[in-house]
Amino acid sequence: MRISALARRTGVSDRLLRYYEAQGLLRPTRLPNGYREYDESHIATVGHIRTLLAAGLPTAVIAQILHCVHGDGDQLFPAPCPGVLAHLRREHTRIDAAIAQLQSSRQALDGLVGGVPGQSPDRSPAG
DNA sequence: CTTCTTACA
DNA sequence: TGTAAGAA
Numbered sequence: 001m002r003i004s005a006l007a008r009r010t011g012v013s014d015r016l017l018r019y020y021e022a023q024g025l026l027r028p029t030r031l032p033n034g035y036r037e038y039d040e041s042h043i044a045t046v047g048h049i050r051t052l053l054a055a056g057l058p059t060a061v062i063a064q065i066l067h068c069v070h071g072d073g074d075q076l077f078p079a080p081c082p083g084v085l086a087h088l089r090r091e092h093t094r095i096d097a098a099i100a101q102l103q104s105s106r107q108a109l110d111g112l113v114g115g116v117p118g119q120s121p122d123r124s125p126a127g
Numbered sequence: 128c129t130t131c132t133t134a135c136a
Numbered sequence: 137t138g139t140a141a142g143a144a
Contacts, residue, residue, distance in 0.1 A: 002129080002130075003129090003130070004129070004130085013137085014130085015137070015138085016137090018131090018132095033130080033131095033144075034130075034131060034144075035129080035130055035131080036130085036131090
């Protein structure tokens with residue numbers, strides 16, 4: 001299938017699909033006319049990419065462990081590839097550190113302004 | 128009409 | 137991400 005078809009079937013824009021390829025996450029073949037050609041397996045692959053991205057893994061890491069993951073859509077499970085679990089645990093640790101950092105920042109703010117009764121109503125320019 | 132690449136904001 | 141240009 002061509003890029004627009006994969007985009008429709010995965011809910012991921014064609015632009016993002018090309019971006020994934022540029023990041024080494026997808027390796028579609030090329031038709032004689034230069035168009036990208038994807039097969040059914042790429043549908044699941046895109047799902048895996050989205051799941052790993054949601055887990056906070058950087059695309060560089062995903063590119064390396066993607067072939068070690070299997071399952072359909074978001075329902076993926078790591079295969080016995082050396083390093084996959086290590087990467088996932090590393091990300092877990094990184095998140096813990098980030099949480100600790102945010103809690104620290106919040107405590108500092110608590111010291112400056114007590115409760116936070118007046119939250120700003122809107123933040124986006126597009127209201 | 129669909130896709131491709133490159134590039135700017 | 138949106139969008140534009142020029143080419144196949």
